[in-house]
Amino acid sequence: MPRRPHNDGDSLHGRAATIRDVASRAGVSVATVSRVLTGNYPVAAATRAKVLRAVRDLDYVVNAHARALAGTRSKTIAVLLSNLTSPFYNRVASGVEQQAMAEDRLCMVSTTGGDPEREVKLVETLREQNVDAVVLVGGVVDTPEYREHMARLARLLDSAGSRLVVCGRPSPGENLPVTVVEYDNAGGAFAAAGHLLSQGHRRILFIGGDPANTTTRDRLDGYRRATAAYGIEEDPGLIIVGGQLPPFAYAALKERLAAGPPDFTAVFAWDDHMAARALVALREAKVSVPADVSVIGYNDEREAQDVYPALTTVSIPHTELGREAVRLALHRNEPAAPSQHVMLGTHIVLRDSVRPLINR
Template sequence: MVRTPKPISARSTIAHVAERAGVSTATVSRVLNGNYPVSKEARAKVAQAIDEIDFVQNAQAKALVQAKTGIVGVVMADVSDPFYSEMIGSIQNVCGANGKLLVICSTQGHSDVELSYLQVLRSQRVDAVIVLGGGSDDDQVQASLARQAAALAREGCRLVLCGRPAPDAGRDTLAVEVDNVDAARQATRHLMAFGHREILFLGGPRGSTTSRDRLAGFRFAFDEAGWASEQCTVDAGDFSRQAGYDLAKKHVLGGTRFTAILAASDFMAIGAIRALLSMGLRIPDDLSLIGIDDIPSASDMVPRLSTVRLPLSEMGRLAAGLALGLDRTAPLRPLGVSLVPGLTVGPLPASGEALIGRIAG
C-alpha cells in the first residue's frame, strides 16, 4: 500500500511527532530549534518520527531536524545594476559548489527595506545572509543592523557585508571592504594629470557609505595636490544611469564651470556620456569623464570608458566563503583598486577654459 505524504504542520505536528517518537514535546522542540543539547538517541527518534509522518522525507523535514535550509540570502539595492553581476556570479559559483541555493532580495536602496529583508530571512532560517554594496551611515540604521547580526548569530546564521564596513558595534558581522576612498582618489588624480582642476563630481545618494567614501577620496586628492576643491561642483544622484544623464545635462545647460566629470559609478558615467553626446559634445575633446567600478559594459563603450576597477569577482568569492564558513577571518584591510585609463579622459580643451553656457537650452 502506498502512503500519501502528509506535510508537517506547525502546532499539531510537535505533539504528533512526540507521541510517535516516545519523547516529550519539549524534546521535539529542542531538536527542531537546535538551541539545546539533545542526546543522539532522542534526535534519531525524532528524525524517524518525522520521516514516518511525511513518509517521503522532504527538504522541510530535513531542515527542521538539522536546523538548516541550504539557503543563502543575498540582499542588494537593485538587481538591474550591473555593478552586482560579477559579485553575484562568484557567490553563485561558491554556493552552488557547496549545495546552497541563493535567494535574492532587492531593496531599491532603502535601508528600512534592507532591515526588513534581514528579518524575513531570519524567519526563514537561512544558513547565511550576504548584503552587497554600500549602506546607510545613519547611526540608528547601523545600530539596527548590528542587532540583526547578533540575532542571526544566536541562531547559527552568519551575516556578511560585502562592499561596506561593518557597524562599529557589529561584533557578529563579517565584512569584505573595498577601498572606495582610494578609488575616487585615483580617478581624481588621473583627471588632474591631464590638467583638469574644475571637476564636476556626480556622487551617489547622500547618507550612503559608498557615496561618503568616494567623495572623501575626491577631496583628499585635491588636498594632496594643494589645490582647493571648492572650485569644483559636487552633486548627488543615486548611482543610476538616469541620474548620470539628468545631472550632466542639468549642469551643462545651467552653465556650471567644469572641464571634466568624475561620476561615482560607471552606470552614472554611461548616463552622463549619453547626455553629453545628445548635446553635440565630444568626449574627450570637449569634456573628459571618468567613472568608478569597471562594470563589464565599461569595456564595450566607444570610446572605452576610463574608470577605476574594483575587484568585484574577488569580493563576491570572499563574501561567499565567509558566509559558508569556508573562511573564518575577513580581510584585515579593504581590498585594493586599480586605474583603468580608457579613452574618455584627455587634455584640457584647446582654449583651456571650462565649459560654460556653450549649449543653449
C-alpha cells in the same frame, strides 16, 4: 490600549529566545506554549493571547522545522540585493552563487528595492529559514537606526548558528558577529581623481550619488583627498549629488551646459552608467570628449568598453567580493580561520575618455 514596546532581545543578552523564555514571559508552562504554537490542543482564548503576545515581544522564531532539526543548517546562502537590474549587484551575486555551489550550498536571491526597513524584515524572515548566511550587498544610508537594527540581527543570526555578511559596505559596528567584505572604494576614487589631476585637470566636476549613501560618501572622500593633495581648494559648485540613477547625471549636465560653456575640464561620474549619460549630454551640447572635456567613470561595467569614446574607469573585483563573502562566513569557525573583515583592491582601467589638458 497602547501596544507594549517591542523587545529587541537586550534582556536576553543578544541570544535567540527559547520556548522557556516565552513561557516565563506569559506566566504559563512550556507545555501550554507548545499547545498554542502547534494548535493541536484546546487552550483558553486569554491564555492563547498571552502566549502570542510573549512570542511577539521576544521575537521568538516560530519555525517547527527549525525546532525539529535543532542545530541543523539548511545549506542555503541568502543574498539580498537592492535590485536585479544593476550589473554591479548581479556580478557580486554571481560570485556569491559560484562560491555557494563550490561549498555545496544553494543560493537564494531576494531584493530590497533599496528600502532599509524591507532589508531588516527580510533578514528576520531568513533567520527563521535557518540559512547558513545572509549576504547584504551594496552601499547603504548609514544611520544610528540602521546600525542598531543590524547589530540586533547580527547577534540573533549568530545565536542561531547563522552569519550576517555585509558586502560592499562598512561594518555596522565594532565587536559584532559580522563578516565584512569591502572594496577600496575611497582609494579607487582617489586614484581616479588623481589620474585626472596628473593629466593637468584642476576643475573636475563630481556628479551623481546620494550623499547619505556609504558608497557616495567614500567616493567623495577619495575625490576630496586627491584634490587636497594637489593643493586645490574645494569648490562646492563642482560637486553635484542627489541621485544614483543615470538620468540624474544627464539632466544635471544638460542644465549646467545650457547656462554656458563648460566651467570644468573633466567629469568624474559616480558610476559608469552616469558617465555614459554624461557623454550623451556633452555630445548634445557639442562638447567633444576627450578633446574638450575628459570623463572618468567607476565600476568598470561592460558598457564602459562599448560607449564612445571607450570609458576610463575604476575596476571593482565584483565576483571576488561575492566569493569571499561566502568563503569567509562558512569557514569562520575553523582553526586558523581567515579574518572576518577584508578589503579588496581596486584599480584604474585606462581607455580613451581622458586626455592630458593642454594649456589654452
